[in-house]
Amino acid sequence: xxxxxxxxxxxxxxxxxxxxxxxxxxxxxxxxxxxxxxxxxxxxxxxxxxxxxxxxxxxxxxxxxxxxxxxxxxxxxxxxxxxxxxxxxxxxxxxxxxxxxxxxxxxxxxxxxxxxxxxxxxxxxxxxxxxxxxxxxxxxxxxxxxxxxxxxxxxxxxxxxxxxxxxxxxxxxxxxxxxxxxxxxxxxxxxxxxxxxxxxxxxxxxxxxxxxxxxx
Amino acid sequence: xxxxxxxxxxxxxxxxxxxxxxxxxxxxxxxxxxxxxxxxxxxxxxxxxxxxxxxxxxxxxxxxxxxxxxxxxxxxxxxxxxxxxxxxxxxxxxxxxxxxxxxxxxxxxxxxxxxxxxxxxxxxxxxxxxxxxxxxxxxxxxxxxxxxxxxxxxxxxxxxxxxxxxxxxxxxxxxxxxxxxxxxxxxxxxxxxxxxxxxxxxxxxxxxxxxxxxxx
Amino acid sequence: xxxxxxxxxxxxxxxxxxxxxxxxxxxxxxxxxxxxxxxxxxxxxxxxxxxxxxxxxxxxxxxxxxxxxxxxxxxxxxxxxxxxxxxxxxxxxxxxxxxxxxxxxxxxxxxxxxxxxxxxxxxxxxxxxxxxxxxxxxxxxxxxxxxxxxxxxxxxxxxxxxxxxxxxxxxxxxxxxxxxxxxxxxxxxxxxxxxxxxxxxxxxxxxxxxxxxxxx
Amino acid sequence: xxxxxxxxxxxxxxxxxxxxxxxxxxxxxxxxxxxxxxxxxxxxxxxxxxxxxxxxxxxxxxxxxxxxxxxxxxxxxxxxxxxxxxxxxxxxxxxxxxxxxxxxxxxxxxxxxxxxxxxxxxxxxxxxxxxxxxxxxxxxxxxxxxxxxxxxxxxxxxxxxxxxxxxxxxxxxxxxxxxxxxxxxxxxxxxxxxxxxxxxxxxxxxxxxxxxxxxx
DNA sequence: CATGAATGAGCTTTCATTCAT
DNA sequence: CATGAATGAAAGCTCATTCAT
Numbered sequence: 012x013x014x015x016x017x018x019x020x021x022x023x024x025x026x027x028x029x030x031x032x033x034x035x036x037x038x039x040x041x042x043x044x045x046x047x048x049x050x051x052x053x054x055x056x057x058x059x060x061x062x063x064x065x066x067x068x069x070x071x072x073x074x075x076x077x078x079x080x081x082x083x084x085x086x087x088x089x090x091x092x093x094x095x096x097x098x099x100x101x102x103x104x105x106x107x108x109x110x111x112x113x114x115x116x117x118x119x120x121x122x123x124x125x126x127x128x129x130x131x132x133x134x135x136x137x138x139x140x141x142x143x144x145x146x147x148x149x150x151x152x153x154x155x156x157x158x159x160x161x162x163x164x165x166x167x168x169x170x171x172x173x174x175x176x177x178x179x180x181x182x183x184x185x186x187x188x189x190x191x192x193x194x195x196x197x198x199x200x201x202x203x204x205x206x207x208x209x210x211x212x213x214x215x216x217x218x219x220x221x222x223x224x225x226x227x
Numbered sequence: 228x229x230x231x232x233x234x235x236x237x238x239x240x241x242x243x244x245x246x247x248x249x250x251x252x253x254x255x256x257x258x259x260x261x262x263x264x265x266x267x268x269x270x271x272x273x274x275x276x277x278x279x280x281x282x283x284x285x286x287x288x289x290x291x292x293x294x295x296x297x298x299x300x301x302x303x304x305x306x307x308x309x310x311x312x313x314x315x316x317x318x319x320x321x322x323x324x325x326x327x328x329x330x331x332x333x334x335x336x337x338x339x340x341x342x343x344x345x346x347x348x349x350x351x352x353x354x355x356x357x358x359x360x361x362x363x364x365x366x367x368x369x370x371x372x373x374x375x376x377x378x379x380x381x382x383x384x385x386x387x388x389x390x391x392x393x394x395x396x397x398x399x400x401x402x403x404x405x406x407x408x409x410x411x412x413x414x415x416x417x418x419x420x421x422x423x424x425x426x427x428x429x430x431x432x433x434x435x436x437x438x439x440x441x442x443x
Numbered sequence: 444x445x446x447x448x449x450x451x452x453x454x455x456x457x458x459x460x461x462x463x464x465x466x467x468x469x470x471x472x473x474x475x476x477x478x479x480x481x482x483x484x485x486x487x488x489x490x491x492x493x494x495x496x497x498x499x500x501x502x503x504x505x506x507x508x509x510x511x512x513x514x515x516x517x518x519x520x521x522x523x524x525x526x527x528x529x530x531x532x533x534x535x536x537x538x539x540x541x542x543x544x545x546x547x548x549x550x551x552x553x554x555x556x557x558x559x560x561x562x563x564x565x566x567x568x569x570x571x572x573x574x575x576x577x578x579x580x581x582x583x584x585x586x587x588x589x590x591x592x593x594x595x596x597x598x599x600x601x602x603x604x605x606x607x608x609x610x611x612x613x614x615x616x617x618x619x620x621x622x623x624x625x626x627x628x629x630x631x632x633x634x635x636x637x638x639x640x641x642x643x644x645x646x647x648x649x650x651x652x653x654x655x656x657x658x659x
Numbered sequence: 660x661x662x663x664x665x666x667x668x669x670x671x672x673x674x675x676x677x678x679x680x681x682x683x684x685x686x687x688x689x690x691x692x693x694x695x696x697x698x699x700x701x702x703x704x705x706x707x708x709x710x711x712x713x714x715x716x717x718x719x720x721x722x723x724x725x726x727x728x729x730x731x732x733x734x735x736x737x738x739x740x741x742x743x744x745x746x747x748x749x750x751x752x753x754x755x756x757x758x759x760x761x762x763x764x765x766x767x768x769x770x771x772x773x774x775x776x777x778x779x780x781x782x783x784x785x786x787x788x789x790x791x792x793x794x795x796x797x798x799x800x801x802x803x804x805x806x807x808x809x810x811x812x813x814x815x816x817x818x819x820x821x822x823x824x825x826x827x828x829x830x831x832x833x834x835x836x837x838x839x840x841x842x843x844x845x846x847x848x849x850x851x852x853x854x855x856x857x858x859x860x861x862x863x864x865x866x867x868x869x870x871x872x873x874x875x
Numbered sequence: 876c877a878t879g880a881a882t883g884a885g886c887t888t889t890c891a892t893t894c895a896t
Numbered sequence: 897c898a899t900g901a902a903t904g905a906a907a908g909c910t911c912a913t914t915c916a917t
Contacts, residue, residue: 019896023901044260045349048887058903063888131258131347155441164441169422172432173441175403176396183395184388206385216388224440225371225380225389239876264912274878276915285912451917455880474779476692480908490882495909563690563779587873596873601854604832604864605873611831612824619823638817648820656872657803657812657821671897696891706899708894717891 027065030055034072035120042128043073074136077129080121081143087111088147091154093161100158101222108181108214115185116192116210126186144182148174177221184213243281246271250288251336258344259289290352293345296330296337297359303327304363307370309377316374317438324397324430331401332408332426342402360398364390393437400429459497462487466504467552474560475505506568509561512553513575515546520579523586525593532590533654540613540646547617548624548642558618576614580606609653616645675713678703682720687768690776691721722784725777728762728769729791735759736795739802741809748806749870756829756862763833764840764858774834792830796822825869832861 033055037046048069052062066072087110091100098106115122130137151174158164184207191207206212249271253262264285268278282288303326307316331338346353367390374380400423407423422428465487469478480501484494498504519542523532547554562569583606590596616639623639638644681703685694696717700710714720735758739748746754763770778785799822806812832855839855854860 019900026901041350042347042353044347047885049885059888060890060904061902064901068887127353128347131260131344133261134258137258137343158441165439168436168441169432172400172422172429173436175399176433176436179395179397179399180392181395183391183398187391206388212385213388216385217392220384220389220392220440222440222442223381224436224438224442225374225384226438226440235876242876263910275880275913276878277876279913280876283913451879458880473782474785476779477781479906481906491909492883492911493881496880500908559785560779563692563776565693566690569690569775590873597871600868600873601860601864604854604861605868607831607835608828608865608868611827611829613827615823615827615830616820638820644817645820648817649824652816652821652824652872654872654874655813656868656870656874657806657816658870658872667897674897695889707892707901708899709897711892712897 026057026061030057030062030065031072031076035076035124038073038076038128039120039123043124043132070132070136073124073129073132076121077125077136077140080118080125081140083114083118083121084111084143084147087114088150090150091157093157100154100161100163101218104154104221105214105218108217109210111181112185112188112210112213115188119189119192122185123189126182126189144178148178150174151177180217180221184217188213239281242273242277246273246278246281247288247292251292251340254289254292254344255336255339259340259348286348286352289340289345289348290355292337293341293352293356296334296341299330299334299337300327300359300363303330304366306366307373309373316370316377316379317434320370320437321430321434324433325426327397328401328404328426328429331404335405335408338401339405342398342405360394364394366390367393396433396436400433404429458489458493462489462494462497463504463508467508467556470505470508470560471552471555475556475564502564502568505556505561505564508553509557509568509572512546512550512557513572515550515553516543516575516579519543519546520582522582523589525589532586532593532595533650536586536653537646537650540649541642543613544617544620544642544645547620551621551624554617555621558614558621576610580610582606583609612649612652616649620645671713674705674709678705678710678713679720679724683724683768683772686721686724686776687771691772691780718780718784721772721777721780722787724769725773725784725788728766728773731762731766731769732759732791732795735762736798738798739805741805748802748809748811749866752802752869753862753866756865757858759829760833760836760858760861763836767837767840770833771837774830774837792826796826798822799825828865828868832865836861 030051034046034051037050037054041050046069048059048062051069051072052059055062066075088107089103089110091103093100097103125140129140148171152170155164155168155170155173159166159168159170188207191205195205195208206216246267250262250267253266253270257266262285264275264278267285267288268275271278282291304323305319305326307319309316313319341356345356364387368386371380371384371386371389375382375384375386404423407421411421411424422432462483466478466483469482469486473482478501480491480494483501483504484491487494498507520539521535521542523535525532529535557572561572580603584602587596587600587602587605591598591600591602620639623637627637627640638648678699682694682699685698685702688694689698694717696707696710699717699720700707703710714723736755737751737758739751741748745751773788777788796819800818803812803816803818803821807814807816807818836855839853843853843856854864
């Protein structure tokens with residue numbers, strides 16, 4: 012009895028997952044508004060009613076995907092620690108870049124959905140996304156203040172603006188990484204600037220730019 | 228006869244403009260998909276049919292607003308010139324920042340629409356926006372190459388990544404400038420980090436960050 | 444201008460009415476739940492959207508028809524007056540019967556909808572119908588009390604029960620009148636007890652039964 | 660072997676009954692259309708599929724409940740007999756009233772379903788209910804004719820109309836009896852006209868009204 | 876030119892019923 | 897026998913677009 016129940020629950024979980032995967036793909040390709048429930052069930056090869064067995068509506072499945080990705084990013088970004096065991100702050104920052112980039116490459120669909128489509132689903136979701144990135148800004152700001160106290164960072168800079176800029180740089184790079192990765196996987200679409208598929212170099216480049224600017 | 232035609236055309240132009248203004252406001256407030264043609268004609272105080280006399284469809288009026296803003300930005304961004312009469316390259320860059328920021332503040336609705344909503348209208352418009360920003364990236368990249376040739380910029384940096392980052396920083400700051408400006412105009416919504424409403428300081432801050440990074 | 448507007452409003456009114464007529468017929472034939480908006484627009488020969496231009500939903504058009512009929516009945520039923528100019532109470536009662544029956548025959552569709560289908564649309568509408576009939580019961584009860592005071596009616600009767608019974612008798616007869624009338628209009632469905640199509644006789648019969656019972 | 664079969668059949672019968680009981684309650688509370696199969700299986704604490712093991716569909720379980728009640732009423736109403744052993748006709752009539760009222764009070768759910776909801780399930784069931792009540796009308800009509808032959812009843816009355824009226828009175832009173840009974844069982848809902856819970860008085864009142872009318 | 880009533884494709888969602896386990 | 901996941905027909909409703917006046 013327990014075995015049967017367990018197996019049933021597993022099947023349920025699998026089904027649910029299959030729908031999530033299908034939705035993830037379609038949302039990525041067409042965006043939220045151009046995607047209809049019809050598209051999702053078509054891809055998932057399930058009946059209309061089955062969809063509503065697992066999700067209350069289209070918005071809900073989208074927010075679930077969104078939440079999944081935001082959580083991934085949340086776990087990728089770690090506060091800069093002053094404990095010497097955690098290595099130098101700049102290396103910690105680099106590791107943050109690296110982890111975020113990894114997460115984005117590993118979860119391209121989710122990342123694409125979040126970075127490209129989520130803000131425009133509706134005002135509420137847009138607000139949630141904004142809040143999330145505001146938290147990231149606050150995190151970077153905090154690191155900047157620490158850096159300043161330690162005498163590492165310039166005393167005359169405005170941490171808020173720099174934090175925003177750093178986030179912006181990342182947000183601009185990430186979708187291009189996804190594109191580059193995709194074009195690499197399916198060639199024939201022209202040359203790919205290969206730095207965009209090389210997380211290590213990218214993280215270095217970004218860190219150097221962040222720290223030293225473009226000046227000689 | 229000619230005078231009559233001219234006057235008629237002026238009236239036509241005015242009407243058309245009034246609709247554009249109305250649409251601009253509504254799109255900014257609600258985004259593309261949450262805005263219905265009803266919202267637009269309501270604000271413009273015209274009849275349903277009149278709308279379609281001036282625009283073929285909802286998408287078209289949106290793309291026109293989008294195009295207007297992209298053109299504004301295009302004209303704000305000038306190529307870095309090596310002619311000594313045009314001043315030092317860094318000052319030219321600063322002037323570019325300044326002009327873009329000015330355009331955004333002067334045309335908050337258009338800017339908001341472009342920066343926040345345009346990418347998610349549909350895949351095609353999303354592509355157009357991407358293409359536009361890719362051109363900007365190419366422009367910055369070119370400046371970077373010049374800077375490198377002149378020995379101003381680091382030899383070891385990847386111009387593409389830096390160009391993307393610079394654009395990203397700007398794209399992240401601009402919408403926050405709009406918000407700050409709005410909150411300044413309608414206070415009572417809490418304190419506003421006033422640097423976000425001060426174009427001069429912002430341009431300086433951004434330029435310094437861009438050139439020297441955060442390091443001491 | 445005014446003429447044009449007026450004509451337009453007239454057309455609007457006509458359209459609205461045409462839809463009401465169509466709905467009235469379909470509701471009568473199939474009842475509320477078996478009737479779909481599709482059925483109504485089919486009969487009215489209008490498009491789906493047009494329906495929603497005039498009514499917010501299916502329920503609303505039903506309640507409007509219901510309200511129309513309840514109002515008709517409300518106006519048919521007059522309080523028993525003691526003013527000698529208004530004639531003897533019993534004749535006033537007979538007139539009430541007559542007017543209600545007339546209204547039902549004149550508005551067979553509305554009557555059918557109300558008497559047969561309204562109670563079961565949903566709990567709320569069911570409650571409204573019940574309230575309406577409770578008011579009628581209260582009205583009859585009041586007449587009974589007057590009759591008792593005047594010494595016309597038995598002292599030992601329970602007005603409430605008698606009022607309910609009188610209403611019930613009427614509610615049972617009215618739908619059969621409609622059926623009879625219909626079968627009379629479209630013969631070939633067998634003989635029709637012709638008393639059910641003769642309002643005068645019916646009112647008399649009912650009044651006599653009400654007043655004297657069946658006893659010799 | 661036989662014992663096993665019998666026990667199995669008993670279990671089957673019990674299950675079936677439990678479902679009927681559950682359906683009876685829900686149908687009474689929500690009416691036919693507002694009740695979903697989900698509501699029924701929820702109350703019966705069985706699985707979806709189990710329901711269809713015992714009944715072919717939702718309509719069938721409703722019609723079974725309806726038929727049960729109609730049969731109860733059929734058995735409550737006995738033809739007026741002229742055999743002196745069966746007592747005077749009027750007393751037989753009174754007994755009929757009494758038995759019907761008893762059945763209604765004893766089977767409030769079934770009665771409620773039949774009297775309030777059955778007519779509006781669909782045209783066919785509506786027709787069945789009508790046919791049933793037409794049979795009752797015919798029965799009363801017959802009694803009236805007997806009464807007339809015996810010289811008990813007025814010669815000038817129309818039995819059909821009187822039969823309809825008598826039925827109507829009863830149909831109007833019965834649901835109010837159920838309400839009164841319910842409010843009595845769960846007080847706090849305001850005073851209850853207690854005659855509606857007293858079958859004896861009600862039967863008397865109705866009979867007196869029926870026989871002698873309201874006149875002094 | 877301007878109007879706004881009319882259109883109908885297409886959306887989301889529900890729910891009675893089936894069927895593999 | 898019992899289960900409950902799966903089904904898909906069909907419902908109500910919206911809204912961008914058209915067109916007669």
